[in-house]
Amino acid sequence: MESTSDRRFDPHFGAQLLLEIAQERSVEPLLKKIVERAVERTEFVFSQVWLIKKGDLCATCKYRPDCPDQSRCLHLVAGRGRSLPEPGKGPQPCEDRNARLPLNFGPLGEAVASGELKVVRSPDKQPVSVAGFEWMRDERILECGIRPIEFKGDVLGAMVGFAREHLPESFTPWGRIFADHIGAAIAHARAFEEIQHLKAQLELQNSYLQEAVVEAKAFGNLIGQSAALKHIVCQIDLVAPTEASVLILGETGTGKELVAHEIHQRGARKDGPLVRVNCASIPRELFESEFFGHVRGSFTGAVKDRAGRFETAEGGTIFLDEVGEIPLDIQNKLLRVLQEKRYERVGDDRTRRANVRVVAATNRDLKKEVAAGKFREDLYYRLNVFPIQVPALRDRMDDIPLLAKHFVELSAKDLKCAKPRLTRAGIAKLQSYDWPGNIRELRNVIERAVILARGGALDFDFPVTGQLVPAARPSAASTGSAARPKFLTEAELQRRERDNLVQVLEAANWKISGADGAAELLGVKPTTLLSRMDKWGLKKPDR
Secondary structure, three states: OOHHHHOOOOOOHHHHHHHHHOOOOOOHHHHHHHHHHHHHHHOOOEEEEEEEEEOOOOEEEOOOHHHHOOEEEEEEEEEEEEEOOOOOOOHHHHOOOEEEEEOOOOOHHHHHHHHEEEEEEOOOOOOOOOOOEEEHHHOOOOEEEEEEEEEEEEEEEEEEEEEOOOOOHHHHHHHHHHHHHHHHHHHHHHHHHHHHHHHHHHHHHHHHHHHHHHHHOOOOOOOOOOOHHHHHHHHHHOOOOOOEEEEEOHHHHHHHHHHHHHHHHHOOOOOEEEEEEEHHOOHHHHHHHHHHHEOOOOOOOOOOOOOOOOHHHHHHOOEOOOOOOOOHHHHHHHHHHHHHOEEEEEEEEEEEEEOOOEEEEOOOOHHHHHHHHOOOHHHHHHHHHHEEOOOOHHOOOHHHHHHHHHHHHHHHHHHOOOEEEEHHHHHHOOOOOOOOOOHHHHHHHHHHHHHHOOOOOOOOOOOOOOEOOOOOOOOOOHOOOOOOOOOHHHHHHHHHHHHHHHHHHHHHOOOOOOOOOOOHOOOOOHHHHHHHHHHHHOOOOOO
């Protein structure tokens, strides 16, 4: 039979383990190493580490009636053991990472609350069982030692050892030494993890913000005074202070991202990050990793842990642009995030909470996509809590003068060109085009004109994709349903052309060229204007 001296704690093993845990920079491997070594090299047949964390499984926890403070509880974060072999025996309860215990509950709660060692020992060699560890009796446990883990006076949790025989007194001082070192190691590992997390988050935010800056330059700010824009601003002011999901609808290039930015800036999360995800640019096989992140080795090419965009947007807003491009199998996981606020990295069994507001945008008709089976109906209703329809530029022509002025100034600065003149004729020309590419196309047309103007008057060339906006037809109420269409004779047309020319010349004080000259106001070359003046015999009157 083994003597007491043979069962003394090996100090060489203890010193080696202390050195090993001091090198760990991540909490999970640190705790895993502790419980594994305890079971391998000591008299403990089970070993656990419990830490104080936020309450998270309260809805299903069997100890909820005994938990006065559901904001915090003890979480089993590491466990290992040598269970007695029994046919058909299920998973070991000592390793159940979903195990929770209320603070101040049972011997474990008492030890954490007092900060003192708690030993449960059977005096008659009969297996013991205590609250929270009911499985001890089936495993024939005779002794259980609970040592609180502290760091700088704060109790972080406790480590627990279970034995099928009574332990010698030599284990007691070593338990205190290990508890103190483990507390410091946990604090240092948490600090290192937080630094690494913040570093990775800042790197991701920086790359995402660079993408957002490039996109935002294509739109400017919410500029304009039209009734359509005022209606959008009113909707933004209504929904921004809430946590509701928003679905922004509109054609490509209408400025949906700017609306998302305004929702974020006017809400309670404005101090958090705004992370944009262009769903149309993500390869199908990388959606889950891009959204939720992955752990090293989870797939070919995953050489290191990587946070996803939901994790990067923690505490802020995630903007899912072109949300209709998300594959159906990923839509199911996105729905879970919206409903339960939970997700897992690819290849990881740890569930993470998503403290993120979701704003989505699409140029598709999602109702038709749902009917065609290409988009989940339940996800559509989850996203479509508060829809905002962004009008096309052709429906807000009144905003073109302000937008054009803004883009001229922005383009001259970005392109390092001399600032050109934006004339009334130029604005009228911009308002005569239907803008199929919306505000993005307007920006591109103006940039080209700024380059060609060389500091002079702006002239605009439109691509062949668009068409001129037709003149408004008289309504039936004003002309009568049976009225014949009105037209001008050639003589009337000639007279109107001459009268218009005289009005422009007088408005320009008979100045032909240059800034605010008649040629600029008409949007024609000075030589063309002089030719028309000769045609009609128009000369500057003597004063």
